[in-house]
Amino acid sequence: MTTTSSGRRPPSMSDVARHAGVALGTVSNVLNAPEKVSERTRRRVHQAVEDLGFVRNQVARTLAAGSADLFGFVIVDIGNSFFVDIARGAEQSAVENQYKLLLANSDVDLVRQNLYLDLFNESRVNGILLAPLDAPLDAVARVRDRGCPVVLVNWPGEPGESCGVTVDEEYGGYLATQHLLQQGRRRILFAGGPLSLTAVRERYEGTKRAIAESNVDAHLELIETTRLTVPAGLDVGRELVSRPVGERPDGIFAAADALAAGCAQALIYAGVSVAKEVAIIGYDDNHFTADHVVPISTVGQPGHEMGKIALEMLIDEVKNPDHLHRTVVLQPNLLARASTMSEFR
Amino acid sequence: MTTTSSGRRPPSMSDVARHAGVALGTVSNVLNAPEKVSERTRRRVHQAVEDLGFVRNQVARTLAAGSADLFGFVIVDIGNSFFVDIARGAEQSAVENQYKLLLANSDVDLVRQNLYLDLFNESRVNGILLAPLDAPLDAVARVRDRGCPVVLVNWPGEPGESCGVTVDEEYGGYLATQHLLQQGRRRILFAGGPLSLTAVRERYEGTKRAIAESNVDAHLELIETTRLTVPAGLDVGRELVSRPVGERPDGIFAAADALAAGCAQALIYAGVSVAKEVAIIGYDDNHFTADHVVPISTVGQPGHEMGKIALEMLIDEVKNPDHLHRTVVLQPNLLARASTMSEFR
DNA sequence: CTGTTAGCGCTTTCAT
DNA sequence: ATGAAAGCGCTAACAG
Numbered sequence: 001m002t003t004t005s006s007g008r009r010p011p012s013m014s015d016v017a018r019h020a021g022v023a024l025g026t027v028s029n030v031l032n033a034p035e036k037v038s039e040r041t042r043r044r045v046h047q048a049v050e051d052l053g054f055v056r057n058q059v060a061r062t063l064a065a066g067s068a069d070l071f072g073f074v075i076v077d078i079g080n081s082f083f084v085d086i087a088r089g090a091e092q093s094a095v096e097n098q099y100k101l102l103l104a105n106s107d108v109d110l111v112r113q114n115l116y117l118d119l120f121n122e123s124r125v126n127g128i129l130l131a132p133l134d135a136p137l138d139a140v141a142r143v144r145d146r147g148c149p150v151v152l153v154n155w156p157g158e159p160g161e162s163c164g165v166t167v168d169e170e171y172g173g174y175l176a177t178q179h180l181l182q183q184g185r186r187r188i189l190f191a192g193g194p195l196s197l198t199a200v201r202e203r204y205e206g207t208k209r210a211i212a213e214s215n216v217d218a219h220l221e222l223i224e225t226t227r228l229t230v231p232a233g234l235d236v237g238r239e240l241v242s243r244p245v246g247e248r249p250d251g252i253f254a255a256a257d258a259l260a261a262g263c264a265q266a267l268i269y270a271g272v273s274v275a276k277e278v279a280i281i282g283y284d285d286n287h288f289t290a291d292h293v294v295p296i297s298t299v300g301q302p303g304h305e306m307g308k309i310a311l312e313m314l315i316d317e318v319k320n321p322d323h324l325h326r327t328v329v330l331q332p333n334l335l336a337r338a339s340t341m342s343e344f345r
Numbered sequence: 346m347t348t349t350s351s352g353r354r355p356p357s358m359s360d361v362a363r364h365a366g367v368a369l370g371t372v373s374n375v376l377n378a379p380e381k382v383s384e385r386t387r388r389r390v391h392q393a394v395e396d397l398g399f400v401r402n403q404v405a406r407t408l409a410a411g412s413a414d415l416f417g418f419v420i421v422d423i424g425n426s427f428f429v430d431i432a433r434g435a436e437q438s439a440v441e442n443q444y445k446l447l448l449a450n451s452d453v454d455l456v457r458q459n460l461y462l463d464l465f466n467e468s469r470v471n472g473i474l475l476a477p478l479d480a481p482l483d484a485v486a487r488v489r490d491r492g493c494p495v496v497l498v499n500w501p502g503e504p505g506e507s508c509g510v511t512v513d514e515e516y517g518g519y520l521a522t523q524h525l526l527q528q529g530r531r532r533i534l535f536a537g538g539p540l541s542l543t544a545v546r547e548r549y550e551g552t553k554r555a556i557a558e559s560n561v562d563a564h565l566e567l568i569e570t571t572r573l574t575v576p577a578g579l580d581v582g583r584e585l586v587s588r589p590v591g592e593r594p595d596g597i598f599a600a601a602d603a604l605a606a607g608c609a610q611a612l613i614y615a616g617v618s619v620a621k622e623v624a625i626i627g628y629d630d631n632h633f634t635a636d637h638v639v640p641i642s643t644v645g646q647p648g649h650e651m652g653k654i655a656l657e658m659l660i661d662e663v664k665n666p667d668h669l670h671r672t673v674v675l676q677p678n679l680l681a682r683a684s685t686m687s688e689f690r
Numbered sequence: 691c692t693g694t695t696a697g698c699g700c701t702t703t704c705a706t
Numbered sequence: 707a708t709g710a711a712a713g714c715g716c717t718a719a720c721a722g
Contacts, residue, residue, distance in 0.1 A: 010491060010492050012714095012715055012716085013716065014715080022692075022693085023692065023693040023694075024693080024694085024695095024715095024716085025692075025694070025695090025717085025718085026691090026692060026693070028716070028718085029691090029692085032718095036691070036692090037691070037692085038691065038692090041691085041692080053487075053491065055463070055466060055467055055491050056467060056715085056716080057408075057467065057469065057715050057716070058464070058467035058468045058469070059404055059407045059408045059467075059469045059715080059716090060408050060698090060714070060715035060716040061467075061715080061716055061717075062404045062698095062716090063402075063404045063408050063698050063699070063700090063714090063715080063716070064698055064715075064716040064717040064718080065698085065717055065718085066698070066717090070464075078423065078429055078432065078433075078448075079426060079429050079632070081424060084424050087423065087450065088423075088450075088452070091450065091452075100449075100460070100461070100464055101449075102447045102448065102449055102464075103423075103447065103448035103449065104445075104446075104447055105433075105436065105448065107433070115445070116445070118400070119403070119415075119445055119447075121400060122400055122401060122402065122403035122404075122406075123404060124402065124403070124404045142398075145398060146398065146400050147355050230636055258636075261636050262636070265636065287424070287633070288632070288633035288636060290575075291575050291603075291606050291607070291610065291633060291637075292636075292637070357698095357699055357700085358699065358700065359699080359700095367708075367709085368708065368709040368710075369699095369700085369709080369710085370701085370702080370703095370708075370709060370710075371707085371708060371709070372700095373700070373701060373702080374707090374708085377701080381707070381708090382708085383707060383708090386707080386708080401699085401700080402698085402699050402700070403700095404698090404699080404700090405698070405700040405701090405714090406699080406700055407700090407714095408698090408699080408700075408714050408716090409699075409700040409701040409702080409713080409714055410700080410701055410702090411701090411714070
């Protein structure tokens with residue numbers, strides 16, 4: 001391995017040029033527009049790249065060219081399979097369009113969300129995908145004003161400002177509740193919270209509408225939880241178990257799968273027959289719901305598709321001068337499984 | 346909002362300097378070494394930054410300074426909570442040390458793994474954390490030779506070349522099997538595969554050692570699966586159910602939690618009492634195992650700690666000229682839960 | 691098709 | 707404490 005460069009400094013393009021006996025610009029052409037260079041020169045340059053172990057400096061490249069084929073995705077919760085699905089979908093359209101996608105985990109922390117937003121912005125990515133936490137989006141406006149397009153996933157776009165991809169949460173709540181009613185359930189419990197979370201509130205709205213629109217005489221109870229976790233679900237379940245049998249709901253809609261799972265567990269442990277005595281349906285189609293001994297019904301959100309569409313919108317915003325901002329609202333779908341299907345078992 | 350810059354070009358530091366009536370270098374100092382600048386000048390510059398909506402260009406900054414306070418983490422499977430734990434641990438030490446961490450999901454695909462390795466490398470991150478797939482590490486050597494330190498997580502470091510953090514897989518297998526034996530199980534089944542996977546093979550070795558070292562007369566059966574998934578586990582469970590009761594194992598060690606979960610489900614559905622008739626233990630401490638109706642025993646790996654240590658090693662490699670490469674081997678720990686605790690229920 | 695050159699926006703001496 | 711100027715490694719426009 002011959003080297004023209006000095007010391008431990010990584011070889012640069014001019015080292016390659018010198019080694020190959022051509023001009024700097026020619027090396028650049030070989031790398032970026034090979035068709036402009038003769039076969040023979042190209043080979044010489046490639047040889048030099050090999051000899052020197054040259055790797056081009058993406059930073060300098062980005063600075064000179066003004067941008068890189070790169071997007072950033074700031075994810076609110078990398079531990080939630082719904083967002084992981086979104087990330088996979090986004091990455092798929094990135095790859096299909098010759099872009100790369102980098103991830104940053106905000107971990108439901110506004111400070112970190114804004115930190116990474118700024119990092120991507122300062123790093124001159126072509127655009128940012130953001131699955132935001134349920135909080136004000138000031139930092140987004142700042143980034144966007146700075147010329148960096150932002151597309152929101154799982155959050156509506158801001159009219160005239162940015163695109164967004166959402167699922168119709170209200171309808172999801174409607175679907176879940178309607179399903180419980182159709183299974184003959186009449187004492188419905190909505191468990192979830194805090195209600196300050198937009199998604200929870202909207203799902204609850206859907207529940208109320210489903211009951212209002214139905215012709216049956218159903219009773220709706222609300223238990224507001226402080227979190228959407230398995231332990232919170234266990235608490236709900238235990239509370240129900242402590243009640244006289246007649247005062248328990250016969251149909252539970254938990255606003256999140258983790259909540260539903262915890263709830264189901266507590267009931268099963270107490271000997272209550274999930275599905276038969278109490279139907280339970282969750283929300284999110286997290287990967288673990290289907291793996292339960294009593295597979296838990298849920299409302300699925302098209303995460304993969306959301307990510308795919310969101311990144312396509314981002315690409316359009318970057319490439320198409322006539323781009324128009326819009327919010328795509330996708331429909332959730334009911335996934336009826338054993339936990340609500342007593343009749344069929 | 347006043348602006349000195351032309352058109353839609355984002356304001357640069359020289360715009361800020363002009364606006365504030367100071368020199369370019371002074372603006373740089375305000376941002377990077379505020380103590381070198383007088384209170385008054387500092388204020389003027391900050392005001393100009395505000396007025397212009399200036400965001401500094403990290404790309405130019407990195408090019409000029411030679412590096413950024415940034416690491417990259419290439420994750421083999423973002424859907425696996427074990428790796429997510431690692432990512433969280435890594436991010437923690439990154440944040441504690443004023444670094445930022447970007448993620449890239451290789452999704453168990455060697456091509457993508459190498460793509461992102463190169464991307465981080467070309468982007469001049471300070472170093473790369475890699476949770477590799479079980480495949481040759483040629484690309485790692487290339488990146489490292491290029492001057493970019495790489496630390497391996499969940500994979501041993503290459504002696505003299507790179508650091509690594511691993512868990513003792515063999516010992517994990519030993520622990521799991523020893524636990525089954527201690528619970529009085531004598532017809533042990535090891536389910537997992539393919540055996541071409543290093544981790545599976547090592548866990549199996551541990552199983553064999555536990556049996557060999559015990560003084561009891563235990564029988565070991567091996568069912569090699571093609572994958573480590575819930576469906577694969579269901580297949581295993583169904584196969585067992587189809588056997589005469591006397592020919593079934595009374596203790597199952599599944600090399601992964603998903604496998605264990607599927608297996609448990611199939612058995613429960615068939616009316617076999619998990620824990621009582623058959624004890625089952627998995628591996629990985631994936632988040633869903635504890636949420637099972639019969640919480641599944643498992644072997645936990647200190648993912649968070651692994652990530653934390655790995656990134657600390659990376660920081661040391663970057664900062665400390667006397668850095669020595671080493672591989673830290675952490676111990677897995679047994680998490681005994683209901684699925685193996687028939688006596689205590 | 692090849693070589694030359696002017697930046698990209700910032701950091702960093704080095705004078706002042 | 708502040709200002710001037712020399713790059714960082716590359717792209718892109720242009721001249722040959």
